[in-house]
Amino acid sequence: MRSRRTILDYKPEKVNREKLLELFQHAAYAPNHHLKEPWNMKIYEDEARSEFGKKVVDSYIRLGLLKTLSEEKLAKARQSYDRFFRSVPHHVLFYMNKEDDGGYLDDENFAAVCAFIQNFQLAAWAEGIGTMWTAKPTLLDEVFIGDVGLSPIKHRLVAVVQIGYPNKIPRDRGRTPVQQSIEWIN
Numbered sequence: 001m002r003s004r005r006t007i008l009d010y011k012p013e014k015v016n017r018e019k020l021l022e023l024f025q026h027a028a029y030a031p032n033h034h035l036k037e038p039w040n041m042k043i044y045e046d047e048a049r050s051e052f053g054k055k056v057v058d059s060y061i062r063l064g065l066l067k068t069l070s071e072e073k074l075a076k077a078r079q080s081y082d083r084f085f086r087s088v089p090h091h092v093l094f095y096m097n098k099e100d101d102g103g104y105l106d107d108e109n110f111a112a113v114c115a116f117i118q119n120f121q122l123a124a125w126a127e128g129i130g131t132m133w134t135a136k137p138t139l140l141d142e143v144f145i146g147d148v149g150l151s152p153i154k155h156r157l158v159a160v161v162q163i164g165y166p167n168k169i170p171r172d173r174g175r176t177p178v179q180q181s182i183e184w185i186n
């Protein structure tokens, strides 16, 4: 738990599919209410990465996240995003089915998918495999949800997680003493 770092820079080789499946199966032991196992994944690899990256960047533009960039800088940013998306062996889009239109049951399922993701991150790290959990307003962008073949009425996106063998491991920036976040009540 302490040594895992979020990885931005990956080696080009893919993680073997059997290994990924084994790690996802470990992750599925995440707590989840009524054993709904609400996690679903779309995994983008090889040629599909660029197209997926383009949809993500289109969403950033639609949402105004890149609005400070000039036309020229935006074109450069697109190229640099494309290089990033092609540099990561696997991009996993996590999503779940909506049950009660953003209500409490959906929150429970969202929490379970997050537990799954962290289980996966830790199991992967134990095998020398790096991950990056990303979440941006794009996950709520209805056009993006449609672009990836899902429905904003039926589905909720949870995260995009990058996976691969780390090329560079960032330094540990530490954590504050957890005591600061606790109120002991006797």
Ligand SMILES: Cc1cc2nc3c(=O)[nH]c(=O)nc-3n(C[C@H](O)[C@H](O)[C@H](O)COP(=O)(O)O)c2cc1C
Residues within 6 Å of the ligand: 004, 005, 006, 007, 132, 133, 134, 135, 136, 170
């Ligand atoms: C819900 C969620 C969203 C995140 N979104 C991003 C992101 O968009 N970009 C990013 O670089 N890291 C993202 N992270 C990773 C955090 O930045 C990272 O965990 C934090 O900086 C601590 O670094 P560490 O994981 O190496 O300990 C996200 C993590 C979580 C849990």
